[in-house]
Amino acid sequence: MSQSSNNPSTSGVSRPSPGRKRSEASRIAILAATRELVAEQGYEKLSIGGIAARAGVGKDTIYRWWPSKGMVVADAVLEEAQPFHLAPPPQSGPVDEDIRAWAHALARDFADPVRVGRIRAVTSAASEDPATAEQLYERFTQVQRTGFIDRLRLAAEAGEVRPDADFGAVADAILGSLMYWATAHRADLRVESVDSLLDVLLRGLRADRTDGQ
Amino acid sequence: MSQSSNNPSTSGVSRPSPGRKRSEASRIAILAATRELVAEQGYEKLSIGGIAARAGVGKDTIYRWWPSKGMVVADAVLEEAQPFHLAPPPQSGPVDEDIRAWAHALARDFADPVRVGRIRAVTSAASEDPATAEQLYERFTQVQRTGFIDRLRLAAEAGEVRPDADFGAVADAILGSLMYWATAHRADLRVESVDSLLDVLLRGLRADRTDGQ
Amino acid sequence: MSQSSNNPSTSGVSRPSPGRKRSEASRIAILAATRELVAEQGYEKLSIGGIAARAGVGKDTIYRWWPSKGMVVADAVLEEAQPFHLAPPPQSGPVDEDIRAWAHALARDFADPVRVGRIRAVTSAASEDPATAEQLYERFTQVQRTGFIDRLRLAAEAGEVRPDADFGAVADAILGSLMYWATAHRADLRVESVDSLLDVLLRGLRADRTDGQ
Amino acid sequence: MSQSSNNPSTSGVSRPSPGRKRSEASRIAILAATRELVAEQGYEKLSIGGIAARAGVGKDTIYRWWPSKGMVVADAVLEEAQPFHLAPPPQSGPVDEDIRAWAHALARDFADPVRVGRIRAVTSAASEDPATAEQLYERFTQVQRTGFIDRLRLAAEAGEVRPDADFGAVADAILGSLMYWATAHRADLRVESVDSLLDVLLRGLRADRTDGQ
DNA sequence: GTCTAATCGAGACGGTACGTCCCGTCTTAAT
DNA sequence: ATTAAGACGGGACGTACCGTCTCGATTAGAC
Known part of the structure; x- marks a missing residue:
């Protein structure tokens, strides 16, 4: 689940909001594309346009859900267990x-x-x-x-x-x-x-x- | 003294190389402008063009002597005692x-x-x-x-x-x-x-x- | 109508191509600015950047539709009746x-x-x-x-x-x-x-x- | 002989002026280099720096004797019989x-x-x-x-x-x-x-x- | 033989414009 | 309403030349 919570329908109950829902497939494709491009070219040569193209997604779809390139990368790298070992120290011995x-x-x-x-x-x-x-x-x-x-x-x-x-x-x-x-x-x-x-x-x-x- | 040593005639003695000499005034103006702009805008909004303009210098003069924005900043920040306290630990007590x-x-x-x-x-x-x-x-x-x-x-x-x-x-x-x-x-x-x-x-x-x- | 026909979907009928349409206002502003600057400074001192600035347009918008400064000028000067008298000889007498x-x-x-x-x-x-x-x-x-x-x-x-x-x-x-x-x-x-x-x-x-x- | 007459001692008699004389070898090398580069790259891609490099000459030597790229080319192309057939019509028949x-x-x-x-x-x-x-x-x-x-x-x-x-x-x-x-x-x-x-x-x-x- | 000075090569200088890339926004038609 | 596509105004990039300016190093007539 995305950390950049811009969910437009969190407020109370109200209307179930019409129109197409956020595409989970796009979200996943964007983060995957970001990880691929980081691996291939590094952070500096990364561009929003490049991510969008690789993910088969419009640039606006990225901007709609993330505020900056950095945050996309942060999400891509830090989501779930993707990044690294987050386990705390064990409590099993001295x-x-x-x-x-x-x-x-x-x-x-x-x-x-x-x-x-x-x-x-x-x-x-x-x-x-x-x-x-x-x-x-x-x-x-x-x-x-x-x-x-x-x-x-x-x-x-x-x-x-x-x-x-x-x-x-x-x-x-x-x-x-x-x-x-x-x-x-x-x-x-x-x-x-x-x-x-x-x-x-x-x-x-x-x-x-x-x-x- | 500048760290970006591009001295083209280091080999032995031979000729002192012809042509106009590097302008020390420009070197100093560039590094000073860089320090000013870093303070004013931070590294991210820094631009080579901006440094050149502030220093009253052509962009080429920067590119001629430094390979990247990063190296200009490194030189500007790290030259002499500019940056920070480089003294080693004293040897005066325990x-x-x-x-x-x-x-x-x-x-x-x-x-x-x-x-x-x-x-x-x-x-x-x-x-x-x-x-x-x-x-x-x-x-x-x-x-x-x-x-x-x-x-x-x-x-x-x-x-x-x-x-x-x-x-x-x-x-x-x-x-x-x-x-x-x-x-x-x-x-x-x-x-x-x-x-x-x-x-x-x-x-x-x-x-x-x-x-x- | 612009002479620089880059229509990307001329082949057959098929899809009308997605995305924003070319801005007719920009096209007109560019050609007008070009004519003004030609009159003021002549062709040699003309620059793409100058045209873009005068037209209130990004340089890319010019490069997107014209391949060279020359072609912009050609379009600006030759469009419609702008340039000169194109009427053929009459057939009204000897x-x-x-x-x-x-x-x-x-x-x-x-x-x-x-x-x-x-x-x-x-x-x-x-x-x-x-x-x-x-x-x-x-x-x-x-x-x-x-x-x-x-x-x-x-x-x-x-x-x-x-x-x-x-x-x-x-x-x-x-x-x-x-x-x-x-x-x-x-x-x-x-x-x-x-x-x-x-x-x-x-x-x-x-x-x-x-x-x- | 060069058409761009900048002879600094044409006025009256006065002093025959001391110092080094204009290098004829350089003049010839410049015009020859210009002709070569015109043939190889055309006029548009021609540059003063390029001519100087090809001729083995400093840029100033060109600027000292010619006011513009165009005049160098004119001299290079039009000197002597270089350019084309300049003979007038004969007077040998009808x-x-x-x-x-x-x-x-x-x-x-x-x-x-x-x-x-x-x-x-x-x-x-x-x-x-x-x-x-x-x-x-x-x-x-x-x-x-x-x-x-x-x-x-x-x-x-x-x-x-x-x-x-x-x-x-x-x-x-x-x-x-x-x-x-x-x-x-x-x-x-x-x-x-x-x-x-x-x-x-x-x-x-x-x-x-x-x-x- | 010096002296004096213009010229030479080289190349750094302050600039201008280039053509490309990317930004973040906007427009369009389709779903 | 959101999407993929992609044009838009803007701005920085790094490069290429411009025409000018130092540099020593010649070079050659005047002294």
Whole structure:
């Protein structure tokens, strides 16, 4: 379901509104065409006209339902499970293991050329349009961030982790370094780098029984 | 000095190449106009024609020396001390204090509207052009990263810090979270967030005298 | 009606083609602006961008319907009765009188600054583009030529004129000398010159009763 | 020798002026390059920069000695015997024969692709620049015209031709039809057409002994 | 033999126009 | 009422030349 809710007949009951209904087929074709073109040409050479042509759709049909190219891309990349692994960290073992499992899954997504291409596309879109940036945050960053924080909160209650640490700041460090790496166009993301970072972060978060504090 | 080195006669000594010399006045006017327009309109609405007009210069003079809009912006923002605080961490006290001083200076740059606007501009440029991304990395990220790593290396030698930690990964976490924050268009960067992150990171890096290692 | 027939659905009957129709208002505004600018600045300083601006139209709208500046000018100058007197020689008296009447009308057109400016414009356009030259021929030269030849043919049947003369060559001489004069930028066309030429030509064409033939 | 006389020391005697003298080699190279490029690309795609590059010469060297592209072309095409047959009509037989010989030579020049290409080039140049038009007239049209008129004047004195005819108008008809044909880009100039025209013109010029007139 | 100065090649400069591409809106006929 | 198609006014793109302006490097008569 589309996130850009312009549904013209949401208000109360009133008239069932006449005329042709929004074509679900068009919506799907547009988002699929967008993903194809992002993969083939990248976000920068993408054009609304190109998407419309590929989707066999009029340009107006796109403009009627989305406010900008960025939002189309955001929808195309972020809908359903399309984009990447959105699962929160598991709660199945010691916090260290759970966090590492989560971070590895994330890192593997960023190592996949297709997925990273899409991430790059939304990030480009976000960097030129605040509304798209908001979408990216709400539908990806924040989801990951919240999952991470929740798991750490649990660990804090279990005494595995210092309760006074700023879990949000830590989440931002992990997610931020991944996102920036993606936009930086720099070669090979190595999972070991993520591991090395976790080494430091998890040690820094560890509840220190010896000297209290 | 301009980074876009197109010097046609670098080979050996030989002839000093004929023809009129590149106009330094134009180079300066172009970069200044770019900075002005970035501040006034942002990177997205920036146009080569607009820069040329503002600088009182022909478009060709821009295209002759820079390959893309992104590279002009990179040069304009990153030349000399223009952009932000590039000083490495000091070596004047305990590593914790030095790193915090450095990170605070950095955070203050990111909190300044003018500076963050410029950072945002280069980041946008970088996200649409790998060559610009390379510039941003070489002339900003890498400089900061190297300074940070060098300071930690010194601390490791002094036994202040675990020598087996991946300092690069830590640097990337700090810089990445700042950079991503900048592009994410999200409100207010709070210096306290950076401090909170440092709390965790520095604790994680701390040499642990009790259990040796 | 526009001469630049790009009708995309001329084949058979089939579908009337979807989409917005060509704007007749734009077509008219473009041709009018072209005539104005030709009069104000002459063909050489004419620019597509200038025409578009004056007509309140996008450049693409010009390029969509005309292949070159020359063809716009040809259309602007040659449409309908705009350009000059296209009437064929009358058939109301002796051939000499009819031809002189026709030639005088023509010469008067070439003596009018506005009209000769337009002629000059199409001629310049024709001299740099074969397609425009073809237009000029089909829509002006050939019309005049055919009218002239037809009148002489009639005269030949009436025995006023030698039937074996090459009427086309004579028409070319009259029209060619006028056209060349127009492009040559030389001062004042005198109607007497045309008259003098007709003196010789009509005498040369005259049926010679004495020696038969 | 160049027609564009910018000789800076023509005035009186004064100083013979020091400094380097104009390079004859450059002058020749420029005109040769111009002829080559006219043949290869036509007048419209010709550029001063292109001529300079082909001639191995700086652009300023062209601008120093010629005021416009048109004048360079005029010089290149019209210098010496380069362009076409400039001989006046012979005076070796009856006027009819002499005129036909002259016209045939002219027609043959216009039938030669290389020569007609050059004529077309100067004509294009002339149609966009009055000064060039003047050159074309002085150095080609007028020469032919004067030769023709002189021969007819002689014939008039010999009683071969009506002395009261306007020889200039007749010359213009012959030359004009040839020139217009050249610019009209129309296929095949047939020598027979010229002959047909001469049939009429010479008959029209013929002194009529029988009925005086 | 210098001196002096015009000319040369090269090519960067401030500009203008090009023809293309895409934007976001609008119009049309068909469903 | 929405759709596919596609024309519209607008504006930026990157390129090609324009005619002018530095640059050293010749080149040649005047001193």
